[in-house]
Amino acid sequence: MTAADLERLDVPLADLELQTACETTRKALAKTNSPSDRIAYANDLFLLTHPEACSTSADYPGFDAWIAQQQTLNTAARRTR
Numbered sequence: 565m566t567a568a569d570l571e572r573l574d575v576p577l578a579d580l581e582l583q584t585a586c587e588t589t590r591k592a593l594a595k596t597n598s599p600s601d602r603i604a605y606a607n608d609l610f611l612l613t614h615p616e617a618c619s620t621s622a623d624y625p626g627f628d629a630w631i632a633q634q635q636t637l638n639t640a641a642r643r644t645r
Contacts, residue, residue, distance in 0.1 A: 582612065585612055586609060586612050586613065589605055589608050589609045589612065590609065592605050593605035593606060593609065
């Protein structure tokens, strides 16, 4: 194998991770007989291949701070039981 062959095979890690996640999801989808699991795996595969459909923190301003506050309140409530 030459250096040119290796260079042709070299891909970014993010691309490899995406390909691996998609293939794993496709295999799980093919193996399951559960209708709800089939829907979940199909949804996972869609979201993996269409990242623009996923929401981000920018879509919900202030939500991260609200979640942090809720976690703090939950922790405090558990300690006072």
